[in-house]
Amino acid sequence: MTRSSMNPNVDFYFDTAEQWQPAIEKLRTIALDCQLTEELKWGSPCYTFRENNIVLIHTFKDYCAFLFFKGALLQDTHGILVRQAENVQAARQVRFTNLEQIKELEPVLKAHIYEAIEVERAGLGVVFKKTDEFAVPEEFQVKLAENPDFKKAFEALTPGRQRGYLLHFSAPKQSKTRVSRIEKCMDQIFDGKGLNDL
Known part of the structure; x- marks a missing residue:
């Protein structure tokens, strides 16, 4: 070298x-x-x-x-x-x-x-799981059903941002922690930002 x-x-x-x-x-x-x-x-x-x-x-x-x-x-x-x-x-x-x-x-x-x-x-790439293949926590499903504008804002995010949130929301074992994470991220989702966007 x-x-x-x-x-x-x-x-x-x-x-x-x-x-x-x-x-x-x-x-x-x-x-x-x-x-x-x-x-x-x-x-x-x-x-x-x-x-x-x-x-x-x-x-x-x-x-x-x-x-x-x-x-x-x-x-x-x-x-x-x-x-x-x-x-x-x-x-x-x-x-x-x-x-x-x-x-x-x-x-x-x-x-x-x-x-x-x-x-x-060869230009090969990894085929990533689609967003709809990721688990959606029940608490998040409830929030989306309760708030159509929130659902629309989430669906407007890029697939990568959606996956990031789904992984983040699914990680905690306790329901109250999942709810807390969802509520803390709602403004970011409304703003069209991903989990780690500034």
């Missing part, structure tokens, strides 16, 4: 990593060896091919990881691709707890990167 292939805007991430520094330095080397472009996105090192996101490096308390943006489309013959959470549809992680694991899996990781590049070249 040559210094010129590294993006100096990303160096701080590796310099301040502490616990995971050797491991993520190795992940960086692997990504750059595959001729990906190093960028900084979402505060993390992101590796792209022709401006398409391929893989991201990120760290957590218990592990560091490669996150393949379209990992659901990759052949996981080694059983290493992990879905972060139940509602994640496209991305998959490969998690590591030490440098030796990364070294052992280097050929497999490179093969996944090259496969991800081919996915981009």
Whole structure:
């Protein structure tokens, strides 16, 4: 790996990593060896091919990881691709707890990167669940039925914003918490904003 292939805007991430520094330095080397472009996105090192996101490096308390943006489309013959959470549809992680694991899996990781590049070249995309396939909590159904203007405002949102709210409203186990979340978000929905819009 040559210094010129590294993006100096990303160096701080590796310099301040502490616990995971050797491991993520190795992940960086692997990504750059595959001729990906190093960028900084979402505060993390992101590796792209022709401006398409391929893989991201990120760290957590218990592990560091490669996150393949379209990992659901990759052949996981080694059983290493992990879905972060139940509602994640496209991305998959490969998690590591030490440098030796990364070294052992280097050929497999490179093969996944090259496969991800081919996915981009072919223009493949993950088919996402449609909004009407997501569970709609009973409390939200009641609010929509009680207030036709609220229902109209929700239906006017983009499908992604609708899904974001449905996941947010469905998450709590207690009904009163679901109702509270719905009531707190009503003004945002009336304003045509998504859950995380400012």
